[in-house]
Amino acid sequence: MHFTSETSSDGVIERTFILDGITGVLWSPASGTTGAPLLLSGHAGGMHKKAPGLLAGALHCVTTYGFTVAAVDAPGHGDRPRNQQDQRWAEAIHAALAADEPIAPIVVEYNRSLAERAVPEWQAALDALQALPEIGAETPIGFGGMTLGVVTGLLLAAADSRIAALSLGGVFVDDALIEAARKVTVPVEYRIPWDDENMDRDSGVALFDAIASKEKTLHAHPGRYNQVPEYERDSSARFFARHLGGVAETVSY
């Protein structure tokens, strides 16, 4: 893992890194990170490691809770070149959107392929992050994501016991994702859009039901998958603080 840049702003240190072609970013509190959890943040399909919503959530977690947050570009996303097969999937999605045809069948196939490649990449990134002296092997780890990040998070949590809690957003659900969810036993907070013409409620609820965790909670919000109310950002951070531990907090209303 090579750090390629370091900036500091409003109490947050942002470091970009590269690891075997995987481009990533690490946000940490300028005041230090002793014992605070590490959150891995999986961006949505078509987005990148510094997508606006991901960035806002990361900065909130760092400044309010003292967490460290890491994000990497998914294969073919952000600063990473896209291969021909991924290019075909992306074009098929755009064509379906243009033709007003359902994109779900294409997205689930594309996401599945991306997530299967992303899991070992996240594991390698996690190895490298744990080797950093300011993080170490004992830091509790959570994963948060939406759409593609949900698929990645569920597969990663099913495969790697270092993931101790999952905060998830809306996602296109297929049988394979349901099967992955059945292997997940860590605490989960899962938020689904209640009025999304593409992501139907029933499949979201079916995924919630499949999650094998004893502690799981479903949050439904009005609107589409990308209209997550701002207060859910803090709910997610508090979910992680509850399960991973955290630092003293002062919030004013």
Added chain:
Amino acid sequence: MHFTSETSSDGVIERTFILDGITGVLWSPASGTTGAPLLLSGHAGGMHKKAPGLLAGALHCVTTYGFTVAAVDAPGHGDRPRNQQDQRWAEAIHAALAADEPIAPIVVEYNRSLAERAVPEWQAALDALQALPEIGAETPIGFGGMTLGVVTGLLLAAADSRIAALSLGGVFVDDALIEAARKVTVPVEYRIPWDDENMDRDSGVALFDAIASKEKTLHAHPGRYNQVPEYERDSSARFFARHLGGVAETVSY
């Protein structure tokens, strides 16, 4: 409104009161209440103004957020005599439980009657509370409740514009409650049990859909209606703080 007792413990002042035969209790921070919201807390059917869950939630709101919390006994509950019709309903519920028959049809009828009587009582209590110098007419007001308290809260919010936010738990839903929900436009946080043999998911979701509020959120938790996870207590308090304002807060994990 006559105060009948006053005790103080762990930074909370508890005062019991009586108003035209309505027995109630008021919890407030010993450090004062300047500008902090007033929460009205509606107990479940068969319970009373100091039911364990209600009390735990009230103390959390007072000690962590500086809120004032008021609860009154529903008609025929707690310290209030039960009339003959209510007695028949209560006996019918016990008989149905003993015979392993569904209680929902009886409970919805009983709750409806109790809530219709409770609404003007809450309004009278609210008048009296607002006349207290430490509360006043400008204090923002929220209502929280479960089962019977949900019916009461929805009817009260539909009838009285002083109720600015509603935090609700599980409830037996009938068409009349759906109709009441359609008149509610204030922010709502509604939590439903996901595995309750008596309160089916579909009716809970139908009630959520009927609520006319632009800002509403649904939380589903594993287990029965009375197995609400402890973290939902703080979620509810934060929901009120978000919508009603509140005081600076310090929480450690």
